[in-house]
Amino acid sequence: MTLQTPYYLLDKSVLLRNLEKISYLRQASGVKCVLALKAFATWSVFDIMREHMDGTTSSSLNEVKLGAEKFGGETHAYSVAWADHEIDEAIANCDKIIFNSVNQLQRYADKAEALGKPVGLRLNPGISHSHFLLADPARPFSRLGEWDMERVRPVLDRISGVMFHFNCENDEYDSLDGLLKQIEERYTDILHRMKWVSLGGGIRFTNENYPIDKLAQRLKAMGERYGIQLYLEPGEASVTKSTTLEVTVLDTIFNGKHVAIVDSSTEAHMLDLLTYSEYTSVAPNTGPYTYIVCGKTCLAGDIFGEFQFEHELKAGDRISFLDAGGYTMVKKNWFNGVQMPSIAVRHLDGQVELVREFTFEDYARSLS
């Protein structure tokens, strides 16, 4: 079957490799792993994901509801700030609620307590591993979690757990170990008081060379030391390398450099490339022909990257952008009215199934 480009192509067999690592870590360490829906929420493949993960965590009421309805298992409700008109539904749909501030906890925790739902609080340890200030939870004046233990102490008897999210794309075990040591030193008494602690996301433990056994031992020992159930909230790590964005060359031009224009857009379909000033990748990226590959929007800097090809590109040629699973489909938008990529899944038996297509009506309905 030939599908019309652009489309995201999710390969379940690659996804399964990540999921099996997650299962291995859970078994070897006793940690529970909940999928961070903000990174990936393509619910067509939740059937295979729920076999290897304990549930979901969220950043909004919509994600809480999606997790409860489409994934099941444990639904953690977290949001940087809840609104009065959302909180009842968030609590009704979750198994735990994690507040971002003492203010929000004091405003809403009695509603969770009335339904017997465990309450947690996000703490900001003031330390982190992040390559980007934009994504650094411990950046100056960060609003992400409570810093001040004087404010936290009075509510400690209302919470059974805490969440620290302090990593972004951390693929260095020693860095994580060092940060955990500091957290354990600073929060020893709190860790002893809690029943559960989430260490957030951002740990790239599904990467090929990550020392997953060391991580498992480290987390197992930490859980036992304080008598806590540890959680991780992997987003990107769950879907790394599972998905490509399939595009077609529409035109080529020469402006001192060779440029290829494709039927997609960074801004609309792989927004993080612009947010973090990065290029995507292609394979094998070898060959004598160099092209700047650009999107078809009017944004001058709509550039996927500069790549090497085996032959000259011409209209109709196909290109496959790698690693388009995390923070892509959840961020896609209708900028320039560019056709929204379909979503296709390659099943374990090799069959490719088109699971979602978008139409002009979807575009029109996204506005009014």
Ligand SMILES: *Cc1c(COP(=O)(O)O)cnc(C)c1O
């Ligand atoms: C973003 C985020 C995650 C997931 O991060 P990844 O880098 O995708 O693993 C988990 N927990 C919280 C609180 C987050 O903000």
